[in-house]
Amino acid sequence: MLIKTGLRGVLRNKRRTLLTMLAISLALATLVLMNAFMDGTNHSMFEKIVENSGHIQLYAPGYYDESRTLPTDIAIGDLEATMETIGGIEGVVDSTAQIRFGGMVLHGGDDMGGFFIGVEPAGAARINNLDEKVIDGEYFADGDEDVCLVGKRMAELMKLEVGDPLTVVTQTAYGALTAMDFTVKGIVYTLNPMIDEGGLILDLEDVQRHLELPNAATAILVVGADMDSTIELRDRLLATLNPDGPPIIPEEGEIALTTAADDDLPLFAGDTTGGFEIPEDEVASPTRSGFEGYTWQELSATIIELTDFKNQAMDIIRGIMIILAAAMIANTMLTNVFERTREIGVLMAMGARGRQIISLFLTEAVFLGLLGSLVGVVLGAGVSLILAEVGIDMGSDVSSMISVPFDTVLYPLVEFTGIVQTFMLGVVMSLIAGLYPAVKAARLQPTKALRYL
Amino acid sequence: MNDKTVLELRGVSKSYPLGRLRVGALNDVNLSVQRGEFVALVGPSGSGKTTLLNLIGCLDLPDEGTIYLAGEEMQDASKRQRALIRGRHIGFIFQTFNLIPVLTAKENVEYPLILGGHYHRAKGSELKELRERPAKLLTELGLEEYINRKPDDMSGGQRQRVAIARSLVSKPDIVLADEPTANLDTKTSIEIMTLLLEFNRKHNSIFLLATHDPLVLDFARRVVTLVDGSVAKDEVTAETEVANVN
Ligand SMILES: Nc1ncnc2c1ncn2[C@@H]1O[C@H](COP(=O)(O)OP(=O)(O)O)[C@@H](O)[C@H]1O
Ligand SMILES: [Mg+2]
Numbered sequence: 001m002l003i004k005t006g007l008r009g010v011l012r013n014k015r016r017t018l019l020t021m022l023a024i025s026l027a028l029a030t031l032v033l034m035n036a037f038m039d040g041t042n043h044s045m046f047e048k049i050v051e052n053s054g055h056i057q058l059y060a061p062g063y064y065d066e067s068r069t070l071p072t073d074i075a076i077g078d079l080e081a082t083m084e085t086i087g088g089i090e091g092v093v094d095s096t097a098q099i100r101f102g103g104m105v106l107h108g109g110d111d112m113g114g115f116f117i118g119v120e121p122a123g124a125a126r127i128n129n130l131d132e133k134v135i136d137g138e139y140f141a142d143g144d145e146d147v148c149l150v151g152k153r154m155a156e157l158m159k160l161e162v163g164d165p166l167t168v169v170t171q172t173a174y175g176a177l178t179a180m181d182f183t184v185k186g187i188v189y190t191l192n193p194m195i196d197e198g199g200l201i202l203d204l205e206d207v208q209r210h211l212e213l214p215n216a217a218t219a220i221l222v223v224g225a226d227m228d229s230t231i232e233l234r235d236r237l238l239a240t241l242n243p244d245g246p247p248i249i250p251e252e253g254e255i256a257l258t259t260a261a262d263d264d265l266p267l268f269a270g271d272t273t274g275g276f277e278i279p280e281d282e283v284a285s286p287t288r289s290g291f292e293g294y295t296w297q298e299l300s301a302t303i304i305e306l307t308d309f310k311n312q313a314m315d316i317i318r319g320i321m322i323i324l325a326a327a328m329i330a331n332t333m334l335t336n337v338f339e340r341t342r343e344i345g346v347l348m349a350m351g352a353r354g355r356q357i358i359s360l361f362l363t364e365a366v367f368l369g370l371l372g373s374l375v376g377v378v379l380g381a382g383v384s385l386i387l388a389e390v391g392i393d394m395g396s397d398v399s400s401m402i403s404v405p406f407d408t409v410l411y412p413l414v415e416f417t418g419i420v421q422t423f424m425l426g427v428v429m430s431l432i433a434g435l436y437p438a439v440k441a442a443r444l445q446p447t448k449a450l451r452y453l
Numbered sequence: 454m455n456d457k458t459v460l461e462l463r464g465v466s467k468s469y470p471l472g473r474l475r476v477g478a479l480n481d482v483n484l485s486v487q488r489g490e491f492v493a494l495v496g497p498s499g500s501g502k503t504t505l506l507n508l509i510g511c512l513d514l515p516d517e518g519t520i521y522l523a524g525e526e527m528q529d530a531s532k533r534q535r536a537l538i539r540g541r542h543i544g545f546i547f548q549t550f551n552l553i554p555v556l557t558a559k560e561n562v563e564y565p566l567i568l569g570g571h572y573h574r575a576k577g578s579e580l581k582e583l584r585e586r587p588a589k590l591l592t593e594l595g596l597e598e599y600i601n602r603k604p605d606d607m608s609g610g611q612r613q614r615v616a617i618a619r620s621l622v623s624k625p626d627i628v629l630a631d632e633p634t635a636n637l638d639t640k641t642s643i644e645i646m647t648l649l650l651e652f653n654r655k656h657n658s659i660f661l662l663a664t665h666d667p668l669v670l671d672f673a674r675r676v677v678t679l680v681d682g683s684v685a686k687d688e689v690t691a692e693t694e695v696a697n698v699n
Contacts, residue, residue, distance in 0.1 A: 012555060346553070352536065
């Protein structure tokens, strides 16, 4: 009965009720939409990150700390056997090796600093979808030798076109200066600013040969079953790959010297016989035994931090919206209490206790909140779903603008739990907003309430 | 106080704040009312009639003096206790009816039973009787066709009859009516007064009617006159028929 009176109370002033519900609905719809946008951007951003980096990256011990300098002398050796081992580890779905290095690109009198990756064409196509990123020319094919894919922006800057020759100047893994000639086979647009702005993608085999890193790589990308449980997979990988426990990272200046025969580690490119004898124990091998591993979350810590920051900023906006909606409810309920002062007096004369008056008005507030929230989340989810279907074009320069891998078309992501949470938030907010007016009603002095006209 | 005295006021005074001053509304009122009495409370406007009913009805507390309801002192009762007393022992009838517009006649009459938790406490045939009581009461008051109507669809007389049903539904010991006929025409007023008197005889409850309607005086068995917050006259105008009932 109290509930019935409450519900009918809500319907007393239809316009005010409608307006209040509209405010709640709009606030909640905006919240749902905002959440969908956030989740959508984060999801697509994380997917892009994972597409670029795989779930886990394995390096030779000490590589990560030096990774900014793109060292080629902290490499994983015995690559074929290592890849086979990794492929057999539980939870590993796929893996591919890379060599990353830096240097100069020369073309037609222009030169430019660049970031280079040697990739396994098949692996990069599977894991990084690199073959799909070719916007001009073609992807690597069998029998190719010394061809490269050029980042879109770099191609523009260097006026490179498919078929053009270019020269890469860099150091071998042993520090010897080397120049290598490549032919542009394709132009790529990857959404990874490192590559798009100044990157060249080469065939790993060519890179191994030119950098004197046969059967070696600087990074192995591993993909597991899902992008969330990466830590477990990383731990499993390292446990298998480092059977003797975590490798000791050599300090600077005490680089491990090869003791093994250097037959397959020539000092100079193309020199397999060795011009003159160098004492074996003085040759610093670019490969190291043992592995270190990082999850994509660790590798993109700054981006994830940025996301957290963005989420916090959103929380503030969310808070403001909720407060606005709450103020609307509180105002409506106060007006309600005000208008029905006399009726409250009558209820009190009939023996209504404070608690009953409070629950009467709270019922009204919660009813407003329930209905408003329901309409709001349905509206918000509906719009989000439509936008998720259609996608929102953010313009193509967003990616380079914020230098974060970012899809140009945004798809809001509608998550059921998030919607339920928003709905509950709306209802709880109504309850809290209705509390003050309800208590105010219950505190009225009955004789004063009855005299009220 | 003998055991027939349900209501007793001793030295009751009440004043209201008016800016920095206080306006005296009641001044040293002594009154005792026996079970079954039908009392008219008369006096000019502002003489304190409403104030007196509010104090008796536990809606407010006196500044001085004591009110006894069924021998219980009201001064020390908590807010909650006074709400319970109102719900179980007192019925109010107002000049402006004060029905709840969103509820039907039956729901309005039912409301005090729900607020007082009567339905929760009753069981079996008692509960059945309680559930049927609002409709029965409305039928007795000639409102059979209006049971499911809302107040807005009713005339003043019909509304006041619903309000009377509401005040009587929990079988109160005291019914307090503040100017119950002021908004009604003479014919309807006579009907209403007849109904009230009938209930007074049937249930033996106290009726206290604040009024300056001379018509009400024709029905009253006792007339208490208030002037400037004090009892100026208290006379029995007809034999209370309580003695004849039991
Ligand atoms: N809640 C109140 N606040 C201030 N003054 C009041 C209040 N209630 C009554 N009064 C004053 O007390 C006096 C008695 O009023 P009331 O009991 O309403 O008289 P009556 O019902 O006989 O007209 C009047 O002067 C009135 O203005
Ligand atoms: Mg009055």
